Amino acid sequence: MYRSLLIQLRVIFALVLREARSRHGRSRLGYAWTIVEPTALILFLTLMFSQFRQTTGPGGSFAMFFATGILPFQMFRNMAQYGSHAIIANQPLFNYPLVKPIDALIARAVLEFCTALVVMAVVLGFQILALGAPMPYSPSRLLLVLGLLAALGFGTAICLAHSQKVFASTNNVFAIIMGPAFFVSGVFFSLQSVPETFRKYLVWNPLLHAIEGFRWAFFPEYRNPDLDLVYLFGWGFGLIFIGLLAYRLMRKTET
Amino acid sequence: MIELENLTKIYRMRGGWDNIVMQNVNLTLPARNIAILGRNGSGKSTLLRMISGTEDPTSGRVRRHRSISWPIGFRGSFHRELSGLENVRFVARVYGQNTEDVIEYVKDFSELGKFFLEPVKTYSSGMGARLAFGLSMAINFQVYLIDELLSVGDARFQEKCKDTFHDKMSASKIIMVSHSMQNLREYCDCAVLINAGKVWFCDDLETGIAKYEDLNKSAAGA
Numbered sequence: 001m002y003r004s005l006l007i008q009l010r011v012i013f014a015l016v017l018r019e020a021r022s023r024h025g026r027s028r029l030g031y032a033w034t035i036v037e038p039t040a041l042i043l044f045l046t047l048m049f050s051q052f053r054q055t056t057g058p059g060g061s062f063a064m065f066f067a068t069g070i071l072p073f074q075m076f077r078n079m080a081q082y083g084s085h086a087i088i089a090n091q092p093l094f095n096y097p098l099v100k101p102i103d104a105l106i107a108r109a110v111l112e113f114c115t116a117l118v119v120m121a122v123v124l125g126f127q128i129l130a131l132g133a134p135m136p137y138s139p140s141r142l143l144l145v146l147g148l149l150a151a152l153g154f155g156t157a158i159c160l161a162h163s164q165k166v167f168a169s170t171n172n173v174f175a176i177i178m179g180p181a182f183f184v185s186g187v188f189f190s191l192q193s194v195p196e197t198f199r200k201y202l203v204w205n206p207l208l209h210a211i212e213g214f215r216w217a218f219f220p221e222y223r224n225p226d227l228d229l230v231y232l233f234g235w236g237f238g239l240i241f242i243g244l245l246a247y248r249l250m251r252k253t254e255t
Numbered sequence: 256m257i258e259l260e261n262l263t264k265i266y267r268m269r270g271g272w273d274n275i276v277m278q279n280v281n282l283t284l285p286a287r288n289i290a291i292l293g294r295n296g297s298g299k300s301t302l303l304r305m306i307s308g309t310e311d312p313t314s315g316r317v318r319r320h321r322s323i324s325w326p327i328g329f330r331g332s333f334h335r336e337l338s339g340l341e342n343v344r345f346v347a348r349v350y351g352q353n354t355e356d357v358i359e360y361v362k363d364f365s366e367l368g369k370f371f372l373e374p375v376k377t378y379s380s381g382m383g384a385r386l387a388f389g390l391s392m393a394i395n396f397q398v399y400l401i402d403e404l405l406s407v408g409d410a411r412f413q414e415k416c417k418d419t420f421h422d423k424m425s426a427s428k429i430i431m432v433s434h435s436m437q438n439l440r441e442y443c444d445c446a447v448l449i450n451a452g453k454v455w456f457c458d459d460l461e462t463g464i465a466k467y468e469d470l471n472k473s474a475a476g477a
Contacts, residue, residue: 017348092332096346
């Protein structure tokens, strides 16, 4: 038991190293894009909103508010979207009995999560150190929300990867969903500012709770009576459970 | 010794039907050199993959008491986008080997030269086979699973493979799928015969080959 866990960790480690090399192409500059992309988006939103809105909202600046929306959003999107291709992309490696498809899914989740953490540290760290933005209000809340967000991203990736085997257009559909998801997940508004009529629909979106939770951890004055981390937990671990079940069942009858 | 317990493999096919490859197979494979015989599509490679563990049975289980290789085939189990070196390094890491030693051995054995640093997709099938064979010989297993490997490559390379392989066989056993009876006779002394979802063990290779040829005849006559 202990030995097989050790082997699995070794395999996941080897997969993370191999994925890290090919994730952003061959160039070493590839990883710079993971910083450039959210930064450009934060700059764009900040410039746009500062033109016609006076109050900056929680965090003291637009840049901080958008960063705390965009960064967790992209963490989820990358974990789910890139993670869901883990099985197809590593197919030849499953010819080694020690390498199981689930290891490839875990490896991509680990890599995407760690990359997103570094991006968060760089982008938020820059604002804290250079622009005088406040430090995160509660690091323990932040850890909790990041954990739940990671579970949601990983669970979505496993489910998508298996759904893809049955419905070939799964990834196209998911890509289409992720477009509007940007607008209904609280990336550039706080739930509190949404009228009740819309709010009661928005709260069904688990990703919204992750982003609201992220700001709840970051800003002491952030008010959000509708935040429900148990609901987020249910989605994350529910998806992981369903995904693992599909993994078990489908491996019995496929090549 | 490898035990197959109630081993069943059923593929769910696209058309909605079930392809029953084998059903309730109970068999103990001794620590000998075993040929796997069967007509095209009878499930030889599937059995090999289940023995190795790359494929899960639909029900039942495989008990392995010895270290078993991955199925070593001429197609190789390489990632086409990665270089030969990167593939080798990955496998060495997975199997907990000294990465540099394995790389050095495979580089030397496979004689790929500059191609060792190029993506595997640029390799000819012979080059792929050389890399596959070199890599599998770099790691010690008690049982090697061979899927049609030894029949590929030029004559000189085949000689080299044979020499290396005969050295290995003093300490290890092989389980081999091949359509070449000549290859099987050279390496194996007993056989497993697969046909229509059933699997038999033949204590003697020639008996197995005779039965296999009977199957082929009756199929041709039908």
